[in-house]
Amino acid sequence: MMRLVRFSLLLFTLVFASLTPVHANENHPGIVTDLVVRSGNDWTGSPLPPYLMSAPEVAVMRFTIPPNTALPIHKHPAINAAYVIDGELTVFQEGGMQRNFKKGDVVIEMVEKWHHGINQGSVPVELVVFYATTKDLPLAIKKPNP
Known part of the structure; x- marks a missing residue:
């Protein structure tokens, strides 16, 4: 409760x-x-793409990432942002930069770029993610294994 x-x-x-x-x-x-936060750029400083042209749909998800756990490498086809409720998350752009986000931070996600997050801490990371998407568009696409 x-x-x-x-x-x-x-x-x-x-x-x-x-x-x-x-x-x-x-x-x-x-x-x-x-x-x-209010920004036209993702966490790497790259500009966000133009907003989707079809009818919008909002999705909100809550994630709990246990300590010493990595998310799979993935990308998002739509704009989204995560609010860190608790813990600390390190986000890695594939072949690029990384950044730490802690409780109270907002992660404006990259669109159509491979990335993943890791909880390297001793407490679970809790996130609420807000997606600005469209009907039937996946929220995330996992990178296929080579």
Whole structure:
């Protein structure tokens, strides 16, 4: 139950924060918003592609990655962003750079580029990932084994 409450508060905060910069809301005393991230670039600094042209669909997934666990190498056909609820994740671009993301960080994912994440820490990594996709488009595509 506590996880559901924490997830609901997180989702409300992320949605509300994306609407306005940091300030107290004069119409609703006590509510403070904080823009966590707004960018046209992925975590490597590369520009995001134009948004999909067909009818949009939003998908939200929650991931728990155990300590010392690597995700498979994969790519995303649509724009998405992950909010790190807990832990620390290292994301690797295939043949390129890497970056660490910790609790409270946002990972704006690469589109159509192979990458993977690893939890090298001692606590599970918890992520909530928001996908701006279209109907029937996969959220991720695993790289085939050679």
